[in-house]
Amino acid sequence: xTSELGVEEAIHGLFDALAAQSDLEILAVGDPNVLEPLxxxxxxxxxxxxxxxxxxxxxGMDEEPGQAFKTKKDASVSVACRLVxxxxxxxxxxxxxxxxxxxxxxLTLGRLEGVRRPAILTFLPNGKGRTALMDSGAVTxxxxxxxxxxxxMGNLYLQHARGVAEPRVGLLSIGEEDKKGNAQTLETLPxxxxxxxxxxxxxEGRDIFDGSCDLVVCDGFVGNxxxxxxEGLAKMIMSELRAEYEQASKLGQLGGYLSxxxxxxLRKTLSPDxxxxxALLGVAGNFxxxxxxxxxxxxxxxxxxxxxxxxxxxxxxxAHAFKPAA
Amino acid sequence: xTSELGVEEAIHGLFDALAAQSDLEILAVGDPNVLEPLxxxxxxxxxxxxxxxxxxxxxGMDEEPGQAFKTKKDASVSVACRLVxxxxxxxxxxxxxxxxxxxxxxLTLGRLEGVRRPAILTFLPNGKGRTALMDSGAVTxxxxxxxxxxxxMGNLYLQHARGVAEPRVGLLSIGEEDKKGNAQTLETLPxxxxxxxxxxxxxEGRDIFDGSCDLVVCDGFVGNxxxxxxEGLAKMIMSELRAEYEQASKLGQLGGYLSxxxxxxLRKTLSPDxxxxxALLGVAGNFxxxxxxxxxxxxxxxxxxxxxxxxxxxxxxxAHAFKPAA
Numbered sequence: 001x002t003s004e005l006g007v008e009e010a011i012h013g014l015f016d017a018l019a020a021q022s023d024l025e026i027l028a029v030g031d032p033n034v035l036e037p038l039x040x041x042x043x044x045x046x047x048x049x050x051x052x053x054x055x056x057x058x059x060g061m062d063e064e065p066g067q068a069f070k071t072k073k074d075a076s077v078s079v080a081c082r083l084v085x086x087x088x089x090x091x092x093x094x095x096x097x098x099x100x101x102x103x104x105x106x107l108t109l110g111r112l113e114g115v116r117r118p119a120i121l122t123f124l125p126n127g128k129g130r131t132a133l134m135d136s137g138a139v140t141x142x143x144x145x146x147x148x149x150x151x152x153m154g155n156l157y158l159q160h161a162r163g164v165a166e167p168r169v170g171l172l173s174i175g176e177e178d179k180k181g182n183a184q185t186l187e188t189l190p191x192x193x194x195x196x197x198x199x200x201x202x203x204e205g206r207d208i209f210d211g212s213c214d215l216v217v218c219d220g221f222v223g224n225x226x227x228x229x230x231e232g233l234a235k236m237i238m239s240e241l242r243a244e245y246e247q248a249s250k251l252g253q254l255g256g257y258l259s260x261x262x263x264x265x266l267r268k269t270l271s272p273d274x275x276x277x278x279a280l281l282g283v284a285g286n287f288x289x290x291x292x293x294x295x296x297x298x299x300x301x302x303x304x305x306x307x308x309x310x311x312x313x314x315x316x317x318x319a320h321a322f323k324p325a326a
Numbered sequence: 327x328t329s330e331l332g333v334e335e336a337i338h339g340l341f342d343a344l345a346a347q348s349d350l351e352i353l354a355v356g357d358p359n360v361l362e363p364l365x366x367x368x369x370x371x372x373x374x375x376x377x378x379x380x381x382x383x384x385x386g387m388d389e390e391p392g393q394a395f396k397t398k399k400d401a402s403v404s405v406a407c408r409l410v411x412x413x414x415x416x417x418x419x420x421x422x423x424x425x426x427x428x429x430x431x432x433l434t435l436g437r438l439e440g441v442r443r444p445a446i447l448t449f450l451p452n453g454k455g456r457t458a459l460m461d462s463g464a465v466t467x468x469x470x471x472x473x474x475x476x477x478x479m480g481n482l483y484l485q486h487a488r489g490v491a492e493p494r495v496g497l498l499s500i501g502e503e504d505k506k507g508n509a510q511t512l513e514t515l516p517x518x519x520x521x522x523x524x525x526x527x528x529x530e531g532r533d534i535f536d537g538s539c540d541l542v543v544c545d546g547f548v549g550n551x552x553x554x555x556x557e558g559l560a561k562m563i564m565s566e567l568r569a570e571y572e573q574a575s576k577l578g579q580l581g582g583y584l585s586x587x588x589x590x591x592l593r594k595t596l597s598p599d600x601x602x603x604x605a606l607l608g609v610a611g612n613f614x615x616x617x618x619x620x621x622x623x624x625x626x627x628x629x630x631x632x633x634x635x636x637x638x639x640x641x642x643x644x645a646h647a648f649k650p651a652a
Contacts, residue, residue: 064505127562127569137500140508174463174550177388182466182547205551206558218551221508224500225531225548229555232532236453237563240595243453244588255584258577262570269566 001030001058001076002096004293010095011038013299018046020300021307027053027089030076055079058096061292065099069107077101081108084285091286091306093277095294102138102280102289109285112315114322117146118282119220120289121154123275124230128211132158132167135217136278137224144188147171147217148195153281153318154215155197160312161279161305164214170203172218172226178202184219192217227272234270238263276301279309286315327356327384327402328422330619336421337364339625344372346626347633353379353415356402381405384422387618391425395433403427407434410611417612417632419603421620428464428606428615435611438641440648443472444608445546446615447480449601450556454537458484458493461543462604463550470514473497473543474521479607479644480541481523486638487605487631490540496529498544498552504528510545518543553598560596564589602627605635612641 003010007030014026028035032054039050055076059068069078077096081104083089094101106118119135134154139146151169158167171192173181178189180202192199200213205226208216218226241263245256268274276298277290286309290302309315329336333356340352354361358380365376381402385394395404403422407430409415420427432444445461460480465472477495484493497518499507504515506528518525526539531552534542544552567589571582594600602624603616612635616628635641 062503125562127566140500172551174466174547174554179390182545185547204558205554205556206561208555209558209562219508221500221511222548222551225498225544225552226555228500228531229534229552230531230559232530232535233556233559234563235532236451236535237560237592237596240453240592241588244591245585248588251584252588255581255586255588258581259571259585260581262567262574262578262581265570266563266566270563 001034001055002061002292004061005295007034008038009296010294010299011035011042012296013294013303014050015042015046016296016300017303018049019043021304024303024307025049025051026303027051027083029053029055029080029083030058031056053079053083059100061097063097063100065097065103068097068100069103075100075104077104078108081105081285081287084287085109090310091288093288093290093302093306095290095292095299095302097292098137098289101287105280105283105285105287109283109287112282112284112319112322114324115282115318116149117142118280119146119150119153120278120280121157122227122278124208124227125269126209126211130275131208131211131213132215133208133218133223133226134215134281135220135223136227137220138280139219140221142219144184144191147184147188147219148191149282149322151192151195151197151199151215151217152321154217156317156321157279157281157314158214160317161308161314166198167214168200168212169197169215169217170200170207170213172205172216172222173202174204176202176204231272238267273298274301276303276305279305279314281318284315284319286310327360327381328387328618330387331621333360334364335622336620336625337361337368338622339620339629340376341368341372342622342626343629344375345369347630350629350633351375351377352629353377353409355379355381355406355409356384357381379405379409385426387423389423389426391423391429394423394426395429401426401430403430404434407431407611407613410613411435416636417614419614419616419628419632421616421618421625421628423618424463424615431606431609431611431613435609435613438608438610438645438648440650441608441644442475443468444606445472445476445479446604446606447483448553448604450534450553451595452535452537456601457534457537457539458541459534459544459549459552460541460607461546461549462553463546464606465545466547468545470510470517473510473514473545474517475608475648477518477521477523477525477541477543478647480543482643482647483605483607483640484540486643487634487640492524493540494526494538495523495541495543496526496533496539498531498542498548499528500530502528502530557598564593599624600627602629602631605631605640607644610641610645612636
């Protein structure tokens with residue numbers, strides 16, 4: 001309901017996902033007055049798999065998350081989480097206020113037994129595929145034990161939802177040597193060495209993009225800075241390219257024209273839309289958080305991420321890994 | 327002496343700088359057996375402004391910085407700092423072990439009175455010019471007061487060495503709203519609001535690259551991650567472009583050929599070589615740290631940064647700003 005590009009864009013994403021995956025059914029949660037006409041406009045062959053689930057309230061992007069979650073019991077994100085909790089849906093997706101989504105998911109679904117802080121796993125392009133980054137912004141101040149739990153959760157996610165047999169896990173730091181880092185990473189490094197992982201030690205920001213590791217672990221503040229730095233730089237490079245072509249010779253401009261397919265492909269590789277959404281791992285249910293200004297491509301892909309979580313029973317795998325021995 | 331691309335590359339950078347700036351004299355500090363023949367090979371018109379200053383030891387890239395600084399009294403970086411301390415040089419530049427450079431500069435030159443932790447200011451491209459980032463990796467665990475001091479030092483640097491009348495200063499965080507951030511930034515934000523700066527509040531990773539601020543302040547761990555993330559992504563994008571062209575149609579490949587000048591210009595915009603080196607601000611003397619694998623372009627530009635510091639008397643400006651009232 002609160003996606004910054006509007007509800008219509010979200011519904012387009014919903015139908016795109018239904019078209020791409022014939023075994024899905026999707027519930028659109030929100031104001032029936034808004035959603036009903038939009039769902040009615042969808043392709044007739046798909047409409048029977050698109051359902052409406054009413055919610056009378058919405059949490060705005062600027063609202064204080066904890067407060068909004070408490071007072072707006074019938075907010076769309078809370079209703080979506082309750083559907084999962086009650087077994088009426090197998091995953092929930094939110095493109096709204098990240099803090100409120102976190103609160104709704106954590107408090108409605110609950111944390112998995114043994115998990116300290118649920119966190120968000122997202123993907124960045126690395127030329128050969130994608131590198132997972134966790135945490136991407138859920139937990140801004142964390143303990144070394146949290147980083148170790150995220151490494152374990154991210155590892156399980158890559159193994160089960162993405163089929164990476166033995167994910168290479170790195171700790172984001174500022175040098176590869178063991179003694180490089182800050183107080184947090186220096187304390188975390190020996191703990192990760194003892195964890196049941198293919199831990200490759202400290203990695204640097206540049207290693208995220210060269211395909212040398214599958215999962216990079218960092219605190220949510222640093223992870224969010226990495227995501228937004230990459231987003232900003234990629235955008236700047238594309239607009240610099242445009243500006244350079246504008247100032248180029250006639251032949252250079254022809255070069256730009258002939259290069260259009262190359263740039264379209266590059267833009268697709270770099271686009272966060274392709275990764276879809278970030279899975280919130282560590283809660284007792286599948287929950288996907290996407291960008292507040294997600295377009296239909298990103299929403300379709302976020303739904304694909306959710307479907308992957310369902311098909312591979314990701315939450316059950318996490319629950320099993322963290323369940324304290326009886 | 328320890329630059330990863332070799333001493334010859336460094337000496338090329340030295341002569342390039344002498345050619346570009348006729349009022350400079352440069353001392354090459356290190357092993358005379360290595361340096362003398364290289365200096366003798368330089369352009370004859372420039373040789374009279376290139377001097378040799380002997381140092382018998384070097385600190386390797388892998389040595390423990392504090393220990394190496396203590397035991398190797400005659401290391402080239404220490405000799406260079408002593409030349410500044412004794413007034414025989416007006417700035418020192420190191421492309422070696424960053425930790426050892428920091429130790430040599432901080433302990434030989436000393437901190438400016440009133441400065442808690444010296445830190446490194448570097449530049450990133452933003453499409454319109456460059457955005458300064460401070461700290462870039464000197465101090466990995468810091469206090470809010472340090473961030474405030476860096477904002478003040480960076481602000482002075484931009485005003486005096488770069489002629490930015492009223493630098494826009496932002497605090498790197500994970501959302502623009504005041505309540506977004508981690509414990510460190512939340513505590514720092516109100517302090518920066520009270521500082522004598524044009525403080526524009528929290529900024530995000532993407533704002534570094536859009537020209538909306540002149541100086542971004544963050545702790546050295548985060549700053550170093552930002553630098554290396556940007557470096558890694560830029561490299562990945564350039565190699566993706568190459569790969570895309572290789573797979574393109576004949577016409578697409580022609581497009582790539584005709585676009586060569588555009589890519590050369592883009593590569594130059596993105597290259598860290600253009601920014602030169604990072605100024606270590608807060609020590610009692612001008613000291614520039616550059617990449618361990620600096621090429622001649624980067625070294626020439628690092629020397630330009632040093633010359634800017636000298637010409638605009640940057641250290642004196644800092645000293646004046648931090649001197650406690652008598």
